[in-house]
Amino acid sequence: MIDLYCWKSANGRRPIIILEETGTPYNLIAVDPHSGKNKEPEYLKISPGGKVPCLIDPDGPGGEPIHLMESAAILEYIGGKTGQFIGETEEERWQVKQWLIYLATNVSVSFSNLNHARDLEGQCRTLLEAINHHLAENEYFAGNYSVADMMAIGRFAAFAFDFIDLNEYPNLVRWVDALTQRPAVQKSMEIPIG
Ligand SMILES: N[C@@H](CCC(=O)N[C@@H](CS)C(=O)NCC(=O)O)C(=O)O
Numbered sequence: 164m165i166d167l168y169c170w171k172s173a174n175g176r177r178p179i180i181i182l183e184e185t186g187t188p189y190n191l192i193a194v195d196p197h198s199g200k201n202k203e204p205e206y207l208k209i210s211p212g213g214k215v216p217c218l219i220d221p222d223g224p225g226g227e228p229i230h231l232m233e234s235a236a237i238l239e240y241i242g243g244k245t246g247q248f249i250g251e252t253e254e255e256r257w258q259v260k261q262w263l264i265y266l267a268t269n270v271s272v273s274f275s276n277l278n279h280a281r282d283l284e285g286q287c288r289t290l291l292e293a294i295n296h297h298l299a300e301n302e303y304f305a306g307n308y309s310v311a312d313m314m315a316i317g318r319f320a321a322f323a324f325d326f327i328d329l330n331e332y333p334n335l336v337r338w339v340d341a342l343t344q345r346p347a348v349q350k351s352m353e354i355p356i357g
Contacts, residue, residue: 165189168206170196170215171356173317174271177234178216178241179354180313183347185245189218193357220244235267238310248309255306262304262311270294274318284326291332298334302341316342320352 167182167189169175175196182189194201194215202213210217210232218237223229231237239260242249250256270290277283297304304311319339322329329336342348 164221166192166219168192168194168209168215168217169356170194172196172215173321174234175215175356176351176354177313177317178218178237179351180316180347181238181241181248181310183350184313184345185241185247187241187245191354191356195357233267235263235310235314238313239263242310248313250306250309258305259309259311262309263314266304266311266314270315271318277324281326288327291327291335295332295334298338303338308342308345312338312342313348316348317352320348 165182165187167178169178169191170193179191181187194206196215200206201210201215207213209219209230212232214232216234216237217230217232219228219230220240221228229240231240239249248259250259273283273287273290277287303309304315316339319329319335320343329339343352
């Protein structure tokens with residue numbers, strides 16, 4: 164069974180969504196990223212960056228064990244392993260990958276840094292405009308509900324910047340409301356960790 168090392172943060176909880184959506188069994192192992200345990204040699208063998216989340220799948224490619232860090236890679240891996248939430252056609256798969264990378268890099272990094280540097284507000288608002296514009300014409304980020312949506316929902320469902328009112332971005336709010344109806348998303352946000 165897959166061992167998922169995670170924590171109670173948007174990054175740390177993200178893989179729970181795809182594991183739940185695909186009905187993939189997993190053991191949940193809490194690792195406090197502030198405890199120093201994530202910098203110990205045994206942990207660094209699983210997650211060389213010393214971060215949560217990461218996982219070990221004893222039944223990886225070719226039936227061999229695989230270690231994976233980075234939530235975007237984990238979402239794609241479980242999506243690929245189960246053949247779900249990564250797009251049906253080649254075109255759709257590229258759309259999913261495009262949005263997964265955009266949300267994992269530009270959006271995830273900018274909003275994480277906004278916790279520490281208010282001068283990133285303009286950059287974050289530009290991203291919010293782009294997302295809001297895209298979601299005006301699209302129900303989800305890339306065709307049907309996919310790993311791209313799973314990448315971003317934790318960030319926007321728990322939006323906690325009092326100087327940005329998410330209601331200024333109504334299409335994004337509509338998307339948040341739809342995704343937070345999903346039991347797998349709810350479980351990822353509510354399951355006790357640590
Ligand atoms: N890009 C990574 C970010 C993971 C991340 O920053 N995790 C934090 C906890 S939310 C962490 O482990 N921090 C400890 C550290 O950086 O030493 C992902 O999406 O998996």
